[in-house]
Amino acid sequence: MINEAASKALGWRNPKDAIGQLVNVPGSTSPMTISGVVADFHLGSMQWNINPLSIINVNFTHYYRSFSIKLKPGNMQASLAALQKQWSLSFPDVPFEYHFIDDALAKLYATELQLKKASYMATVLAITIVLLGVLGLISLSVQKRTREIGIRKVLGASVAGIINLFVKEFLSVVWIAGLVACPVAYLIMHNWLKGYAYRISITSLPFIASVLLLTVLTISLIALQTIKAALSKPVKSLRTE
Numbered sequence: 001m002i003n004e005a006a007s008k009a010l011g012w013r014n015p016k017d018a019i020g021q022l023v024n025v026p027g028s029t030s031p032m033t034i035s036g037v038v039a040d041f042h043l044g045s046m047q048w049n050i051n052p053l054s055i056i057n058v059n060f061t062h063y064y065r066s067f068s069i070k071l072k073p074g075n076m077q078a079s080l081a082a083l084q085k086q087w088s089l090s091f092p093d094v095p096f097e098y099h100f101i102d103d104a105l106a107k108l109y110a111t112e113l114q115l116k117k118a119s120y121m122a123t124v125l126a127i128t129i130v131l132l133g134v135l136g137l138i139s140l141s142v143q144k145r146t147r148e149i150g151i152r153k154v155l156g157a158s159v160a161g162i163i164n165l166f167v168k169e170f171l172s173v174v175w176i177a178g179l180v181a182c183p184v185a186y187l188i189m190h191n192w193l194k195g196y197a198y199r200i201s202i203t204s205l206p207f208i209a210s211v212l213l214l215t216v217l218t219i220s221l222i223a224l225q226t227i228k229a230a231l232s233k234p235v236k237s238l239r240t241e
Contacts, residue, residue: 001036006052025054032056042198045108049197068101127217134218138170138225149226159227166222174218178211 002023004015012018015037022031040050071079080098087096106113142149149162186202193199 001038001055002034003038003050003053003055004040005050006054007037009052023054025056032060046196046198127214130214131217131221134170135221135225138166138222141166141169142225163223163226166226167219170218170222171215174214175211178207178214182207182211 002010002018007015007018010018010021010023012021018034018037021034023034025032038055042050043053069083083098084096087094152162152165185207189202193202
């Protein structure tokens with residue numbers, strides 16, 4: 001059996017045309033007949049292209065090194081013991097060694113898994129720093145404009161109107177920051193994904209969601225900081241120096 005990549009490499013555009021054809025396989029003394037074509041599957045990292053592959057019965061070659069066996073979930077120790085017993089009967093002179101695909105994949109993508117953890121930590125730290133900075137700026141702005149808030153209330157301004165005044169001031173900064181950060185983040189992610197032969201396409205949805213989330217958090221912080229000053233009595237606000 002061969003995979004679709006091997007079928008294309010041998011000149012057959014339609015995989016069905018390869019079935020029944022004779023091919024020379026390394027390690028075989030005579031041409032072999034292709035009995036089937038399997039869909040391409042990965043044997044390595046997504047950074048590599050899927051190469052041509054031939055699958056030969058172990059009775060016709062001496063180049064096999066291992067077997068891939070799918071185990072049912074449950075009592076793993078009992079399954080391994082049964083495999084070891086059967087292995088000892090079939091290959092008494094060969095030691096029984098095994099590895100799990102999960103562990104192999106973890107080693108294969110060790111760098112990506114570390115980058116994932118690092119990016120999560122960096123995201124949490126960045127959001128915390130941003131929110132603390134926004135909180136400090138809002139608190140300072142509210143403190144400096146306490147008398148203005150009192151005057152606006154005397155002139156008939158509502159609590160929602162005062163909150164909206166601060167929201168307009170700070171949201172423009174948030175949106176400008178988003179317009180600057182999103183293209184930079186897109187270029188960084190796009191260049192990183194170019195290192196993979198098989199990759200997803202970056203859409204605008206994550207960037208829009210990030211800006212909207214930051215907008216909602218900023219509005220919440222502004223509302224929490226300004227609502228206290230907006231609800232206080234104008235007399236106290238006007239006495240503030």
